[in-house]
Amino acid sequence: MIESDLPGSTIIKPINETKPGVHYPYATAADFFENLPVAFYTCNRQGYITSYNHAAVKLWGREPALGKDMWCGSWKIFNPDGTELPLDTCPMARTLKEGVSIEGEEIIVQQPDGTRRNVLAYPAPIFDETGSISGATNTLIDITEQKKSEEKQAMLAAIVASSDDAIISKKLDGVITSWNKAAERLFGYTEQEILGKHITILIPLLRRQEEQLIIDKVRNNQSFDHFETVRVTKTGEEIPISLTVSPIHDSKGQIIGASKIVRDISRQKSSENRLRQYAENLEILNSVGKAIAEDLDIQSILQKVTNATTQLTNAAFGAFFHNVTNEHGQFYQLYTLSGAPKEAFDKFGMPRNTAVFHPTFTGQGVVRVDDITKDPRYGKNPPHFGMPEGHLSVVSYLAVPVTSKSGSVLGGLFFGHPEPGIFTADHEQLISAIAVQTAVALDNAKLYEEIKLLNAKKDEFIGLASHELKTPVTSISGYLQIIEQSFTNEDRNKIFISKARSQVNKLAALISDLLDVSKIQTGKLPLTFSTFDLAGLLKEVTEIMQQINPLHQITLNSDAGNLTVEADYQRIEQVLINLISNAVKYSPDADRVIVNACKAGDKIRVSIQDFGIGIEPEQQERIFSRFYRVENLAAHMSGLGIGLYISQEIVKRHHGKLWVKSAAGKGSTFLFEIPVMQVGRLVD
Numbered sequence: 001m002i003e004s005d006l007p008g009s010t011i012i013k014p015i016n017e018t019k020p021g022v023h024y025p026y027a028t029a030a031d032f033f034e035n036l037p038v039a040f041y042t043c044n045r046q047g048y049i050t051s052y053n054h055a056a057v058k059l060w061g062r063e064p065a066l067g068k069d070m071w072c073g074s075w076k077i078f079n080p081d082g083t084e085l086p087l088d089t090c091p092m093a094r095t096l097k098e099g100v101s102i103e104g105e106e107i108i109v110q111q112p113d114g115t116r117r118n119v120l121a122y123p124a125p126i127f128d129e130t131g132s133i134s135g136a137t138n139t140l141i142d143i144t145e146q147k148k149s150e151e152k153q154a155m156l157a158a159i160v161a162s163s164d165d166a167i168i169s170k171k172l173d174g175v176i177t178s179w180n181k182a183a184e185r186l187f188g189y190t191e192q193e194i195l196g197k198h199i200t201i202l203i204p205l206l207r208r209q210e211e212q213l214i215i216d217k218v219r220n221n222q223s224f225d226h227f228e229t230v231r232v233t234k235t236g237e238e239i240p241i242s243l244t245v246s247p248i249h250d251s252k253g254q255i256i257g258a259s260k261i262v263r264d265i266s267r268q269k270s271s272e273n274r275l276r277q278y279a280e281n282l283e284i285l286n287s288v289g290k291a292i293a294e295d296l297d298i299q300s301i302l303q304k305v306t307n308a309t310t311q312l313t314n315a316a317f318g319a320f321f322h323n324v325t326n327e328h329g330q331f332y333q334l335y336t337l338s339g340a341p342k343e344a345f346d347k348f349g350m351p352r353n354t355a356v357f358h359p360t361f362t363g364q365g366v367v368r369v370d371d372i373t374k375d376p377r378y379g380k381n382p383p384h385f386g387m388p389e390g391h392l393s394v395v396s397y398l399a400v401p402v403t404s405k406s407g408s409v410l411g412g413l414f415f416g417h418p419e420p421g422i423f424t425a426d427h428e429q430l431i432s433a434i435a436v437q438t439a440v441a442l443d444n445a446k447l448y449e450e451i452k453l454l455n456a457k458k459d460e461f462i463g464l465a466s467h468e469l470k471t472p473v474t475s476i477s478g479y480l481q482i483i484e485q486s487f488t489n490e491d492r493n494k495i496f497i498s499k500a501r502s503q504v505n506k507l508a509a510l511i512s513d514l515l516d517v518s519k520i521q522t523g524k525l526p527l528t529f530s531t532f533d534l535a536g537l538l539k540e541v542t543e544i545m546q547q548i549n550p551l552h553q554i555t556l557n558s559d560a561g562n563l564t565v566e567a568d569y570q571r572i573e574q575v576l577i578n579l580i581s582n583a584v585k586y587s588p589d590a591d592r593v594i595v596n597a598c599k600a601g602d603k604i605r606v607s608i609q610d611f612g613i614g615i616e617p618e619q620q621e622r623i624f625s626r627f628y629r630v631e632n633l634a635a636h637m638s639g640l641g642i643g644l645y646i647s648q649e650i651v652k653r654h655h656g657k658l659w660v661k662s663a664a665g666k667g668s669t670f671l672f673e674i675p676v677m678q679v680g681r682l683v684d
Ligand code: ADP
Pocket: 578, 582, 583, 586, 587, 610, 612, 613, 614, 615, 623, 624, 628, 629, 630, 631, 634, 638, 639, 640, 641, 642, 643, 644, 645, 668
């Protein structure tokens, strides 16, 4: 570096321009400035830069032109607030103009590439022997890094202060060293109160061992995230929190403490709980809905509803009072209880249509009371005037009417609890929803009861009618037989009598079938077991059926030999006739029926195969039901739809089974299997 006319050049001498042979006594001082880690330069009286060191060049990002650049080696300088500072008003310029030193004024210098550096300027005037200013020195201290870290610190401090999460730091011995506003809000302690206190002040007694675990982790340089636990506030309230802990290191990397971020998760927890509760309620609602929709028994529906709703409302007990009118038009109440023995209610009798319960009994609306004993209408009714002694104490009370679609009040759901304020608006809503479902289920059950009653009446009628018809038809058949016998074969009218007798016999068979249905319904179809050869019976039946149905060829493929079986001869014959008649009847366009019989282990299996209209898969189960007939194809073929029902009952009563394999349009095979020996017969 250089000097030109720098006053006081006794101190600073040219550094680079050394001439061989010339002795430079101050080279050491010049070296000193050149190598100084802070920027240093000088200006002459006019402000031209006269010398500068290496650090100054680094700071300015350029080498100044001596005798040309004035005041500062940087072309552009700024005030700390970012406004541009004209070079001739920079601290060096002011020192030269005013002759005063400036102690560390902050400015920003800009390098040619735009990089800005924060510096503190320390310009000082130099005076000559006469005391007038001959120039000035300036020391520039680069504080950019310090500024940055200060800004970072300030930013961090602002983040910590404004955080919604409590941010706390503590030393390894557990002493709290910092405490932000959110911590103050969450725990209730001010910073002043808590600094220096031990962290365990925030930990519930039963969780104190957690602190040791946390500290152990921190010592091992481990951090952990979102650990859910509970902490205690200044008022002693326990709050659910999520904790994130990280070790704090000093500048040498030593662990000196821990920082904790504490998040209040009470709202999250309570919404989690609400959600869980909601899901649980939904599950109960669904299961109740499903259970009662499938149920047709009134008492069982009431019990299911009472149990579920009592559980849903957290009631001490729940009851369902169902208004019933019996067949004589008498009104009574059926009730189910949950959560209390029936005796507990006996003393109380039923809740009656008193002023308090009136809206429920009349179906007007829900009654929900936090403390029923405080209701002015309560306790005004005889005989108990309130709760009778020894009765379950009821303070919280909820009653929801159950109203049928037709508008009639079917009854009501009543809940009680000995503590006040138990039932909420949510409960009210839930129970009201269940009450609607219950009303539908009860309506259905009622309808079902009515249908059952009608059905029973119909069965009774069929039984009675067939019984009444049987006697005259049997007599007619008998008389016709006598008349038939009185005719000679040549008599022209004999054929009519014979036809009449055949029709009457058909009628008798139908009546007999109807009677069988009625016997099955009442469980009175008697079986008379004997041991006989089924092969013989099959032969006999196929021959008769062949005679009656000459247009079909009925083939019997028996295992030959003996098929001894213990069964009711006539009933098995009835089954065979039924199945072969059907095979013929439902194969109008085919002419073959194949009967097979064989022994299968300790059972005998018989099959009747036809090649007729067949049965659709979805009909194959139903055709065994009472009075069921496949509508489309079989509709024009006569029948009552009871042959298969009776046949299946007969086979079942033999501990066997009857089933069908069929393909629509291709024909059907009806099969039945009965055991050779009736082991369980004695029990029958
Ligand atoms: P019915 O023949 O008097 O109608 P069944 O109880 O014997 O009463 O049969 C019930 C129904 O099953 C019949 O209406 C018919 O639709 C069907 N069915 C029975 N047997 C056959 C068969 N072999 N082929 C096709 N459909 C049959």
